[in-house]
Amino acid sequence: xxxIAATIAPIVLVTAFxxxxxxxxxxxxxxxxADPHAGHAPTPPSGEPTHAADLYFDPAEMARARERLRIExxxxxxxxxxxxxxxxxxxxxxxxYAWHAQGWYGGDIHxxxxxxxxxxxFGDKIDDAELQLLYSRAVTPYFDVQAGxxxxxxxxxxxxxxxxxxxxxxxxxxxxxxxxFVSTEGDVTARAEAEYDLRLTQRLxxxxxxxxxxxxxxxADLALGAGVTDASVGLRLRYEISRRFAPYVGVEWESxxxxxxxxxxxxxxxxxxxxxxxxxxTWF
Amino acid sequence: MTWxxxxxxxxxxxxxxxxxxxxxxxxxxxxxxxxxxxxxPTLAGPDISLSVGxxxxxxxxxxxxxxxxxxxxxxxxxxxxxxxxxxxxxxxTLDEDTSIHWHGxxxxxxxxxxxxxxxxxxxxxxxxxxxxxxxQSGTFWYHSxxxxxxxxxxxxxxxxxxxxxxxxxxxxxxxxxxxxWSFLHPHEIxxxxxxxPGYFNQQRTTIAGLISGEDRMGVAERQMWAQMRMDxxxxxxxxxxxxxYLVNGHSPQDNWTGLFQIGERVRLRIINASAxxxxxxxxxxxxxxxxxxxxxxxxxxxxxxxxxxxxxxxxVIVQPREDRAFTIVSEAVDRSGMGLATxxxxxxxxxxxxxLREVPNLTLRDMGMDMGAMDHGAGHDAMDHGDxxxxxxxxxxxxxxxxxxxxxxSPAPENRLAERPMGLENVPHRVLVYTDLIALTPNKxxxxxxxxxxxxxxxxxxxxxxxxxxxxxxxxxxxIRFERYERVRVTLVNDTMxxxxxxxxxxxxxxxxGHTGHQPLKHTVNVAPGGRLSFDLTADxxxxxxxxxxxxxxxxxxxxxxxxxxxxxxxxx
Numbered sequence: 001x002x003x004i005a006a007t008i009a010p011i012v013l014v015t016a017f018x019x020x021x022x023x024x025x026x027x028x029x030x031x032x033x034a035d036p037h038a039g040h041a042p043t044p045p046s047g048e049p050t051h052a053a054d055l056y057f058d059p060a061e062m063a064r065a066r067e068r069l070r071i072e073x074x075x076x077x078x079x080x081x082x083x084x085x086x087x088x089x090x091x092x093x094x095x096x097y098a099w100h101a102q103g104w105y106g107g108d109i110h111x112x113x114x115x116x117x118x119x120x121x122f123g124d125k126i127d128d129a130e131l132q133l134l135y136s137r138a139v140t141p142y143f144d145v146q147a148g149x150x151x152x153x154x155x156x157x158x159x160x161x162x163x164x165x166x167x168x169x170x171x172x173x174x175x176x177x178x179x180x181f182v183s184t185e186g187d188v189t190a191r192a193e194a195e196y197d198l199r200l201t202q203r204l205x206x207x208x209x210x211x212x213x214x215x216x217x218x219x220a221d222l223a224l225g226a227g228v229t230d231a232s233v234g235l236r237l238r239y240e241i242s243r244r245f246a247p248y249v250g251v252e253w254e255s256x257x258x259x260x261x262x263x264x265x266x267x268x269x270x271x272x273x274x275x276x277x278x279x280x281x282t283w284f
Numbered sequence: 285m286t287w288x289x290x291x292x293x294x295x296x297x298x299x300x301x302x303x304x305x306x307x308x309x310x311x312x313x314x315x316x317x318x319x320x321x322x323x324x325p326t327l328a329g330p331d332i333s334l335s336v337g338x339x340x341x342x343x344x345x346x347x348x349x350x351x352x353x354x355x356x357x358x359x360x361x362x363x364x365x366x367x368x369x370x371x372x373x374x375x376x377t378l379d380e381d382t383s384i385h386w387h388g389x390x391x392x393x394x395x396x397x398x399x400x401x402x403x404x405x406x407x408x409x410x411x412x413x414x415x416x417x418x419x420q421s422g423t424f425w426y427h428s429x430x431x432x433x434x435x436x437x438x439x440x441x442x443x444x445x446x447x448x449x450x451x452x453x454x455x456x457x458x459x460x461x462x463x464x465w466s467f468l469h470p471h472e473i474x475x476x477x478x479x480x481p482g483y484f485n486q487q488r489t490t491i492a493g494l495i496s497g498e499d500r501m502g503v504a505e506r507q508m509w510a511q512m513r514m515d516x517x518x519x520x521x522x523x524x525x526x527x528x529y530l531v532n533g534h535s536p537q538d539n540w541t542g543l544f545q546i547g548e549r550v551r552l553r554i555i556n557a558s559a560x561x562x563x564x565x566x567x568x569x570x571x572x573x574x575x576x577x578x579x580x581x582x583x584x585x586x587x588x589x590x591x592x593x594x595x596x597x598x599x600v601i602v603q604p605r606e607d608r609a610f611t612i613v614s615e616a617v618d619r620s621g622m623g624l625a626t627x628x629x630x631x632x633x634x635x636x637x638x639x640l641r642e643v644p645n646l647t648l649r650d651m652g653m654d655m656g657a658m659d660h661g662a663g664h665d666a667m668d669h670g671d672x673x674x675x676x677x678x679x680x681x682x683x684x685x686x687x688x689x690x691x692x693x694s695p696a697p698e699n700r701l702a703e704r705p706m707g708l709e710n711v712p713h714r715v716l717v718y719t720d721l722i723a724l725t726p727n728k729x730x731x732x733x734x735x736x737x738x739x740x741x742x743x744x745x746x747x748x749x750x751x752x753x754x755x756x757x758x759x760x761x762x763x764i765r766f767e768r769y770e771r772v773r774v775t776l777v778n779d780t781m782x783x784x785x786x787x788x789x790x791x792x793x794x795x796x797x798g799h800t801g802h803q804p805l806k807h808t809v810n811v812a813p814g815g816r817l818s819f820d821l822t823a824d825x826x827x828x829x830x831x832x833x834x835x836x837x838x839x840x841x842x843x844x845x846x847x848x849x850x851x852x853x854x855x856x857x
Contacts, residue, residue, distance in 0.1 A: 048850050052828040053402055055852070056394040061404040068381075068401025072431060073832070074756030074842030078478045108689060108749050108756070138688040141675075141744050142513065169746060172510045199490040243476075243483050283479065 026118070026149040056233055079105040080283060085236075087250070087279025089119070098277070104136065111136040113146055118153075128154035132163055143168030150181055160184050188216040189224070205246070209234045218259065223267060225259025237279055246281045310360045310440075312459055313532035315540055328363045329370045329418070334384070336406075336428070337377040340435060341465070343528055343535055348467045350437035351428065357424070357533045358461050358465060358557065366421040372414040374406060381405040384414070384791025385429040385789070385830075386442065388807040391416040393827025396789055398429045401828050401846055405430060421446035422579030422584060423492055423553040423597045425461065429561035432470035435559035435836050443553065444579075451724065452575045453608025454551035454601060461619065462565075462592070462614050462623055464527040474837050476747045477521055484523045487620060487643045488515065514692075514781060516646040517618075519706065519839060521782070521830055522560045526733065527617060529561065529614060536624035537560040537611065539634060544604050545629055551575075551632065552600050552612075554630040556592045556779040562783060563614040564591050564708060565598075567627065568638055570593050570610045574602035574716060580805040582725035591617065591705035591714035593785035593810030595834035602627070609633035617783075619643045644707035650781050652694020652814030680779075681738055685754035689842070691744040693779045698817035701797045706783070718817075719797045721804035727794055729822040730801070733773035737764070739810055741782040741833070741843065748841055749834065750780075756842025763846040764831060766823035768854060775818045777809045784838065785810045786849065789829040793819035808834055823849045 051053055053062050081103040089096045100118035104111040113136035118129030134148035143166055150161040165179025178192040195209035212231045215224045236250030256264045256271040264271050310327075321481045334353050341350035341357050353359030364370050376382045383405050385397035395416045399405030427439035442457045466473060476483045485525075489506060493499030501516065509516045534540035544550050556563060566572075566589035573586045576599035584601070592598055592614075604610060609628035617624060619640050626634050642697075649673060677686040679693050686693070694752045701718040708715045745748040755761045766772060773796065776786055789807040794803035796818040803820065811817055833843035 029739045048852060051850070052826075053394055053404075053850055057404050062400070065398075065400040065404040068405075070400075070758050070760065073839060073844035074751065074758030076478065076841055078475050080475075080479045082479070108747055138747065141688055142746060169511060169513055172507075173513060184288065201486060201490050201492045202486050202488065243480065 040210070047252075075107060077105070077107055079103065082283040085277075085279055085283060086282070087248075087276045087277040089252075089275045091273055091275040094121045096127075098279075100203075105137070109138045111138075111144075113144075113148075126153065128152065130154075134163060134165075140168070142170070146179070156219060161189075168276065170194075185219075185221075187219045189219070189229075190214045190216075203240045204240050205240065207236045207238065207250075209236070209246075215260075218263075223263050225261075225263050227258040227260075229258065229260040230254060230256045236277075236279075238249075244283050248277075248279055248281060250277050250279070251275070252277065296538060309533050310354075310356045310358070312357060312361050313356070313461075313540070315534060315538060317406065317481075327360045327363045329365065329368045332362060332370070332372045332848075333375070334360070334372060335375045335377055336384075336433075336438065338438070341799055341849060343465060343467075343828070346467060348465070349469075351382075351433045352437050353384075353440055357437040358463065359438065360684070361440065361459060362426065362442045364418050364442070364444045366418055366444055368417075368418045370414075370416060370418050371694070373411050374414065375411040376406040376408055380435060381406050381407055381430050381613045382438070383428055383430045384426050385786075386414075386424070386426050388422075388424040388443075388597075388792075389416075389788065390419050390792075390825060391424075391823070393790060393829060396827075397827065398830045399790065401830055415462060415735070415757055418444055420444060420579065421450075422581070423459075423555065423599050424578055424579050425555045425595075425597065427557065428659070429830070432474075432836060432840060435464075435466075435470040435473075437463075437465075439552070439557040439750035441555055441557075451581060452551065452601070453549060453601070454702065455548040456544060457551040458627075459552060459555070460540075460542075460612065460614075460625060461533075461551045461557050462533055462554045462561075462563055463530045463533075464522070464561040465530050466522070466526045466528075468526055470559065470836070473522055473526060473528065474748075474840060476768040477837065479577075480633070481521075481745050481748055484521065484525045485515070485516075485517060485618075486518050486523060486525050487618065489693060499645075500642075512651075512692075512744065514646075514651065515745075517643060518781060519618035519644060519646065520561060520616060520620065521748075521835070523618055524616060527561065527616075527621060528707070529558075529563075529621050529623035531612070531614060531625040533620045533621045534625065536622065540625040541631060541633075542625065542627050542630060543631065543825075546607055546629060547603065547605055547826060550602050550604070550627070552602060553597065554592060554600065555597045556594050558594050560594065561592045562591060563623070564589055564705070565612070565614050566590075567602060567610050567612050569606075570602050570604055570627070572602055574720070575599050575601055577721055577804060578792070578806045578808060582804055583722040583724055583802075585716065585720045585722075586714070587716040587720070588713035589708060589711060591708065591810070593808065593834075594808075595785050595787050595808040596810070597802075604629075607799045608633040611635040611637045613638060617705075640705070641711075646706075646813065646855055647780055648814075650702075650706070651692065651696040651699065652777075652779065654696035654698070680740060680755065682744070683753060684740055688747065689744050689749040689751050689756065690742045690754045690779065691746065692781075693742075694777060694814050694816075697777050697779075697814055697816040699817060700812040700844075701795070701817055703812070705810075706812070718795060718798075718809075721795065721797065722799045723802040723804050724793075726801055727805075729771060729820075731771045731822075733771045733820055735770070736773045736775065738775045738777060739764070741776060741784045741786070743782070743838070743843070745781070748837075750838040750841040750843040752843060752845050757844040758842060761845055763828070763848045764786070766821070766847065768821065768826050768847045768849050768851055769824055771820060771822050773818050775816060775819050775842060776811050777816045778814055782835075783810050783813055783840075784843065786832070787834045788821070788831050790825040790827065790849075791823070791829070793821045795819050823847075826852045 085100040100117040102115040121124040130152035134146040160182035167177040232254035234252035238246040238248035240246040339352040396402040424442040614623035792805035
């Protein structure tokens, strides 16, 4: 839980952070310069070609090849679709499903990132679902800053938010993320998540996870009260048939907290849920 | 009957009955080889035609897609003679650009075969004619410098016979070209590493290994590595989970066999043409005398095992005196697999291959941390590195970009040239170290270096980013400039936990290993994790040259730069 608290702290800073991070990163990328260690090294004498091979081959052809060489040595563009959870859930009085997935397209620093999660009961409408479309920028060796939009559906209503967040790898190999959401109504909510892979064997992996949600003020439409609104803790045990395909079993406990707990209790909603699940983790 | 060199020449000239049986392998790489003839007529100079194309490659009942030269994997053995003028017409039958780089060969820069530096590359359907005088002798190799074609089979051995008498006496020779084959396309291997850096590592520490003790690592040490977000088992990025380790294109099951007559001095020319695998090479029961490294003769030194990094070559002499088979073991440094071949007096023999040894654990030295300063008292204290900053920008050269791509900066990188390579620290036999290498002939340039240059090898293993001084080549870095004929001491500092075989084109550098005046000449040097080393370079070959890590994925991820040597005009040395 200390860990979760630690991941929430950045949320406060998050609105100021991206601009600063961007400046910093731009500065870094622009400070490409001659090697000062080579300060005593010669500068090319006048009359010498910048690119020696231009003396022997068509300079236009060489320019094309140089650009290709540049791209081939460092500019690696990748994409991934990671389905963290795709599961059937078995709760106190209902059976349902849930998913949690993310992916990206881009280079080492700049990426288009998307995330989606949601859940519902079998034979009923989706309870809630969301899709985030984000610009993600690597700002430290382990952390990315992300900003974009979220379209969500919950309590029978569609909502739209601006998103600003951080995601990365904390010491001790905790995968963590935190994000703030500002809705078109002006509501501000936030979410922090953490998970950890405990390798029992090379293939059998126990994954504890936790999530904490907050709201800055009461949001009647969502039955949320100001402060910490709810938390969940999960434990999933997966078996990696391959690194990219791992079925799992798990349990998850979720509870409304603080003022939200009172609001939900008054409305006769569940304030605590426990569920078991079976599912699969896979990526492409 | 003795298979001496003259007999072998006749045999080779006699034609390819064996070739007909195994069309995908050149004669010297056939499953059973009597030995390489001094000259293979179709592949010797001065005029050689090579054709790059797609070829299906079969292994263990599966068929993969290879990029090959003249349809074989490995590519044909090329045999040149020192002093010869060589002409190589290379035709591209691929639907993408290709190239051939002559690894370790001293030649005019425009013949070096690196698209975007030496020449524009060879476009589909085109033929490019390389032509240059052969100024050296020894064991070398050649490979594509376009994309990741080398990882798909586009590599072959190259032997240059000396103009005069060979100071190395031998009765028979075999080429052993080591490689790592995967049915996964190299771009897909790279993508998986970007998504999940430990993807191919099936030997990570586990709770089961903690309980059983098999991990040889206690809780405190695990916590230390976890706190640093470093994996103490991250020895090779790509492992036997993806690779089959080949010798002359043969899997361990295929068992490539080289023949000998008892008592003969057999020269083994060993080339590591892998994309991503450093090997430990040994022949249980047979001492090896190292006589050449990277094509340059060294004072003979006898050993039982040596590490060969990607792109290095070693020539050893063995003298089997027993009527039995010997196994040539090329074990991947992460112990996830091995290549196997056999030396035998007759075909069909095989010695029992040894089992894989246990995977090494990385230590704080591999993080460039000074164990001596930290090991004050109990073992637990040694692990308490909380005060040590593993990414202190003040330890970086002022020009280094300490950004996303720099996960750590070695706080106290040590010269590790006299140390046994990783995983061989405690093996119960002799192991070659870099300080054992002494050039056979005196170094040509006695001048002390006029300046020094420090280059940091940097990376972020979590993002699989690699570079020099914190920058990927794609970020439009400045080239490394040398004045023609200047003598520079270049120091490489490894800020990462992985080994990096660094290769400079167009030159040999002298490894500064304590043998002043006889420093060994190398074209590739493996910089140990967390280590530092220096080489002296006389920049005597004008032009533009590639300088890069020869771990192909590291190069492709950015650990690459251009070296310029100017002026272009002027008297030759």
